[in-house]
Amino acid sequence: MTIEEIQNEIVDEFSMFDDWMQRYEYMIELGKSLPLIDEQYKTDDNLIKGCQSKVWVHASLDGDKIAFTADSDAIITKGIIAILVRAFSDQKPKDIIEANTDFIDEIGLKEHLSPTRANGLVSMIKQLKMYAIAYQTQLK
Amino acid sequence: MINVQEIRKDFPILSRSVNGKPLVYFDNAATSQTPNQVVDVIVDYYHNYNANIHRGVHSLSQEATDKYEAARIKIQQHFNAAKSHEIIFTSGTTHGINLVANGFSALLEKGDEIIVSALEHHSNIVPWQMLCERTGAVLKVIPMTEEGTLDMVTFEAVLSEKTKLVFCNHVSNALGTINPIETIIEKAHAVGAAVLIDGAQASPHIKADVQALDVDFYVVSAHKMCGPTGAGMLYGKEAWLQKLPPYQGGGEMIAEVTFEKTTYADLPHKFEAGTPNICGGIAFGAAIDYMNSVGFDTIATYEDELLQYATEKLSTIAGLRIYGPNDHKAAVISFNIEGIHPYDMGVILDKLGIAVRTGHHCAQPIMDFYNIPGTVRASFAFYNTKEEIDILFEGVVRAKNMLS
Numbered sequence: 001m002t003i004e005e006i007q008n009e010i011v012d013e014f015s016m017f018d019d020w021m022q023r024y025e026y027m028i029e030l031g032k033s034l035p036l037i038d039e040q041y042k043t044d045d046n047l048i049k050g051c052q053s054k055v056w057v058h059a060s061l062d063g064d065k066i067a068f069t070a071d072s073d074a075i076i077t078k079g080i081i082a083i084l085v086r087a088f089s090d091q092k093p094k095d096i097i098e099a100n101t102d103f104i105d106e107i108g109l110k111e112h113l114s115p116t117r118a119n120g121l122v123s124m125i126k127q128l129k130m131y132a133i134a135y136q137t138q139l140k
Numbered sequence: 141m142i143n144v145q146e147i148r149k150d151f152p153i154l155s156r157s158v159n160g161k162p163l164v165y166f167d168n169a170a171t172s173q174t175p176n177q178v179v180d181v182i183v184d185y186y187h188n189y190n191a192n193i194h195r196g197v198h199s200l201s202q203e204a205t206d207k208y209e210a211a212r213i214k215i216q217q218h219f220n221a222a223k224s225h226e227i228i229f230t231s232g233t234t235h236g237i238n239l240v241a242n243g244f245s246a247l248l249e250k251g252d253e254i255i256v257s258a259l260e261h262h263s264n265i266v267p268w269q270m271l272c273e274r275t276g277a278v279l280k281v282i283p284m285t286e287e288g289t290l291d292m293v294t295f296e297a298v299l300s301e302k303t304k305l306v307f308c309n310h311v312s313n314a315l316g317t318i319n320p321i322e323t324i325i326e327k328a329h330a331v332g333a334a335v336l337i338d339g340a341q342a343s344p345h346i347k348a349d350v351q352a353l354d355v356d357f358y359v360v361s362a363h364k365m366c367g368p369t370g371a372g373m374l375y376g377k378e379a380w381l382q383k384l385p386p387y388q389g390g391g392e393m394i395a396e397v398t399f400e401k402t403t404y405a406d407l408p409h410k411f412e413a414g415t416p417n418i419c420g421g422i423a424f425g426a427a428i429d430y431m432n433s434v435g436f437d438t439i440a441t442y443e444d445e446l447l448q449y450a451t452e453k454l455s456t457i458a459g460l461r462i463y464g465p466n467d468h469k470a471a472v473i474s475f476n477i478e479g480i481h482p483y484d485m486g487v488i489l490d491k492l493g494i495a496v497r498t499g500h501h502c503a504q505p506i507m508d509f510y511n512i513p514g515t516v517r518a519s520f521a522f523y524n525t526k527e528e529i530d531i532l533f534e535g536v537v538r539a540k541n542m543l544s
């Protein structure tokens with residue numbers, strides 16, 4: 001599936017819920033399915049510095065696609081990164097670089113993109129794209 | 141007896157809703173809300189007498205100057221300073237601390253020691269570290285105990301003839317601990333060291349008497365005591381303020397300027413370079429009037445009632461730990477629930493319309509001491525109610541169920 005198709009699928013899933021509690025509970029569930037980063041990669045180098053919760057991301061190249069694994073010490077943050085990893089993992093660098101993240105807004109999680117949340121989400125998206133840029137140069 | 145329902149009418153913001161729920165504002169330690177009586181003064185300033193002070197001969201300037209200086213006297217009386225020129229208007233606590241730390245660059249030598257408490261806000265740590273870098277002075281720490289109080293035995297051991305300055309908050313923002321500043325001041329003076337007390341968190345709860353305390357410097361922010369942001373005061377004993385060199389150069393702070401030599405203005409203007417936050421200073425005075433009209437004794441009694449009520453209620457939640465002492469503390473509850481990240485708790489409480497602070501509260505050394513990423517902090521003001529604490533309690537239980 002393309003990034004856009006996956007994002008549409010996520011938007012569809014979230015549209016089943018009519019209140020925030022159900023959305024959050026679902027997000028927490030998704031967090032549990034996150035492809036967890038291997039302990040050896042849980043290093044300071046892979047740490048994204050959000051002010052309040054920690055996020056670790058690791059990227060590796062699998063053929064011409066990038067696979068992401070991640071973790072966080074806060075479960076809501078973990079839910080959000082699970083959604084991002086699902087949307088961006090196993091995709092080509094070029095597609096990751098070009099993808100937009102408007103679907104976060106559509107599933108009612110826009111507030112998490114606010115810089116005052118200091119949850120590292122904005123930096124996390126930036127980081128995923130940085131990895132994509134780095135791998136793209138490597139692939140060329 | 142406090143009439144909270146009447147008081148709440150002074151704060152229109154308290155009746156708004158957030159995320160579809162009535163707002164419960166428990167982030168008072170970060171900033172307090174502003175009553176109509178203070179907002180009216182701000183509006184009146186801009187509607188009727190906005191002008192630069194201490195400069196014009198025209199009537200508006202005179203009126204603004206009079207009101208600004210009257211606010212200085214209100215602040216002086218509130219903190220019981222001996223002289224009004226011992227009150228320096230600042231932009232807040234952080235500014236006051238930096239002003240003193242900068243001044244001490246001229247007074248410290250390599251090998252001198254200065255002492256900080258382990259319970260400080262970053263504002264009362266970083267400027268002193270910078271001072272040490274500039275002068276070669278050494279920073280010593282009064283450690284904290286598991287209970288969240290200061291280890292006074294070690295304090296006395298650290299204190300010596302080399303100690304030039306001790307700085308500590310009156311009330312800890314992260315835990316609410318009321319520190320034994322009387323003892324700290326007395327012991328520090330016994331070795332000839334000056335003392336700066338950060339009163340940012342104490343000022344909304346405790347009326348400090350700087351003369352009775354015999355403190356050398358005391359700093360506060362207006363926005364923690366029902367005033368506007370960007371205003372505050374530094375109290376300094378006259379002798380110390382005379383000894384310290386000016387912090388910033390500019391207009392207002394000079395007596396005479398030639399290219400050969402500038403002479404500085406007298407106190408307090410020596411430390412008030414540039415056009416100040418005139419409206420903010422005047423509104424700060426109004427905030428002090430407002431708080432005194434409610435009465436600090438009334439505030440203390442009522443907030444204590446809220447604190448006891450909240451402590452008892454929250455303590456019934458399994459796995460909940462409150463950090464900091466049980467008594468002798470300000471109306472602050474800093475807590476965590478086992479296995480739940482404070483950030484997650486804060487996000488869910490926000491969804492329920494409850495504003496609390498989560499994170500390290502700009503006091504990372506305290507979090508490191510407990511080996512936690514942060515806490516959830518609910519901080520109360522005299523305009524909060526027990527019903528709001530019930531809402532917090534239910535919110536915490538609900539969040540706990542969702543998150544564990």
Ligand SMILES: Cc1ncc(COP(=O)(O)O)c(C=O)c1O
Nearest residue numbers: 232233234261263309313340361
């Ligand atoms: C104990 C303490 N010191 C200093 C500050 C800094 O105050 P301001 O940001 O108003 O300068 C705060 C504010 O949170 C505080 O709680």
